[in-house]
Amino acid sequence: MEIIGLFPTWYEPGVGSGWVVGIMSTIHVLFSHTSVGASVFFMILATIAYRQNKPELLEFVKRYGLFLLVFSYILGSITGPGIWFSTTVASPRGISALIHTFVWKWATEWVFFMIEVVGVYAVVYLVGKIDQRTHLRITVILGLASYATMLIILGILSFMMWPGKPEWFTEGGYLNGFYGANTFAQLSMRTMFMLSVTAVVGSIVTAGFTDLEFRRKMNRWLATFGIVGVIVGGALFQWYLATLPNYAHLIMENRLPEWFAPSLYATLGGMLVYFIAMLVTPRLITTVVASVATVSILIFGLWPEEVARESIRKPFVAGQYVYSNQIIARDVPGLGIKSELPLIEDKGILKTHIFIPENLRTITDNNKVEVGQTLAMILCSNCHSLTATGIRPMVNYFGGNTNVVEIKGYLLGALATGNTLYMPQIPLKDDEAEALAAYLTTLGGTH
Ligand code: HEC
Known part of the structure; x- marks a missing residue:
């Protein structure tokens, strides 16, 4: 019998595994964008400080x-590995897809990251203790290394949405995967927004200055950066939108809530x-106000941005060939990968998934609901929470419905044929659909 090497599913009942990853990533974006933005900012400030003899900038x-x-290098370094841990269990094959294509890119990113971490310590502790030229050089190295980490990660993030060039599917090759229509649009847009985030977070720092004149001066610097970031970034956002494939626009029109664009x-x-x-009025910007502004960016800026990115690559989690539920849905000759859908269509998921407990491989009247729950965890729970809370709770669609025939009809119709815009094709055998439907009727609730 042919078996598919799927991994066990990480089932997170409270919010859903997708949200755990999402929440962690959003927080991480705040820390990482601030660290890159600030490093670039330091590079500019130090250059001016040494050229024009302005020690206060230092x-x-x-x-x-x-x-x-503390902010970026401790909290950021906790959430960074957190993303690795959570994505590795939430989406092992998505991560595998990225590693198989970008292993050396990632290794390179690590080198720059190490330079960045050592660099920021050096810049902070050596100011005034070594000669100016050396200190300036270290600051420039920090700025450039920091930006390099962003450049590399960005190519990988773009690939998660769409491999750079279509040839990647047939030929493989990391450059084909890395550079695409949207890489530079995204890079320049993020660079700008990063400056704005750096300015907002920086206002927490300036709020602590007792010398009002110094505070005013530094706020002026930060605010100028921030304003340039918002205006240029807003313009570049239009460019970025123009580079997205039609499919993404279709999803955005249909799937993103109406408040999305206005709120952005x-x-x-x-x-x-x-x-x-x-x-x-720099006096107005106290530590509390600045902290609230920072948290607001997290909630109203970064979270919707992450959610949108997540939505427009649906139903895939990486490279337009790994579904969110981990099934490989497309031949990728460049990597020697074959779609698993034909085998699942032919034999059913229960017979082909390696981690199905033996007593659930064959459906009986006694285990039907349990099998159905297992199928829901494997096939749906990454996108639909099986409890009342969290990501798109299943109970919202099926709650109170006790008609097995009707639900089964839906499963074999829309889902098995892949006839929805945003859901994977989920081929179910007749008895599997029945078991899943039987489980879905037990969700309770009214609808
Ligand atoms: C790749 C993520 C993903 C997976 C996996 C997934 N869904 Fe969905 N599903 C969605 C999205 C996105 C929507 C649209 C949500 C909305 O508009 O509220 C949706 C909507 C639905 C709806 C509402 C009707 C419709 O067609 O819009 C039903 C019912 C549903 N899903 C059932 C399931 C079942 C059952 C499974 C597992 C067999 C499943 N889904 C797996 C993402 C997914």
Whole structure:
């Protein structure tokens, strides 16, 4: 019998495995964008400080750097491995797809990351202790190494959505996967927004300055960066949208809630107002206000952005060939990979998934509901929470429905044929569909 090497499913009943990854990633984006943005900012400030003899700018670099050591390099370094751990169990084959294509890219990123971590310590602790030229050089190395980590990760993130060039599917090759229509649009847009995030987080640092004149001066620097970031970033966002494939636009039109676009522009507008306040009334920007602004960016800026990115690559989790539920749905000759759908269509998931307990491989009247629950965990739970809370709870669609025939009809119709825009094709054998339907009727609730 042919068996598919699927991994056991990580079933997270509270919010769903997808959200665990999502929440962690969103927080991580805040830390990582701040660290890259601040490193670039330090590079610019240190250059001006040494050229024009403005030691107060170095004082600021030191203070912000010290803050970053905790904010980005401790919290960021916790959430970074957190993403690795959570994605590895939530989406082992998605991660595998990325590693098989980009293993050396990732190794390179690690080298730059190491330089970045050592660099930020060096910049903070050596200011005033070594000669100016050497310190400036270290600051420039920090800025460039930091930006390099972003460049590399970005190519990998773009690949998660769409492999750079269509030839990647047939020929493989990491450059084909890495550079695509959207790589540079995304890079430049993120660079700009990164400056804005750095400015908002920086206002937490300046809020702690007792010297008002110093605070005003540094807020002016930060706010200028922030405003440029929002305006140029907003324009580049249009470019980015234009590089997305039609399919993504279709999904965005159909799947993103109506409030999405207005709230996005409201967030950008809110940031502009905040930066203007930083320019005009620096006294207003206290530690509390700055912290609230930072958390707002997390909730109103980064979270929707991550959710949108997640939505528009549906039903795939990586490279347009690994479904969110881990099944490989497309031949990728470049990697010697074959679609698993034909085998599942032919034999059913119960007979082909390696981790199905033996007593559930064959459906009986006694184990039917249990088999159905197992199928729901494997095939649906990555996108639909099986409890009442979390990501798109299943109970919202089937709650209160006790008609097995009707549900089975839906499963064999829309899902088995892959006839929805955003869901994977999930070929179910007749008895599997019946078992899943039987389980779905037990979800309770009313609808
Ligand atoms: C790749 C992620 C993904 C997987 C896996 C998935 N779904 Fe969905 N499903 C979605 C999305 C996205 C929607 C649209 C949600 C909305 O509009 O509220 C959806 C909607 C639905 C709906 C509402 C009707 C419809 O067609 O829009 C039903 C019913 C449903 N899913 C059942 C299932 C079942 C049963 C499974 C497992 C056999 C499953 N889904 C697996 C993503 C997924």
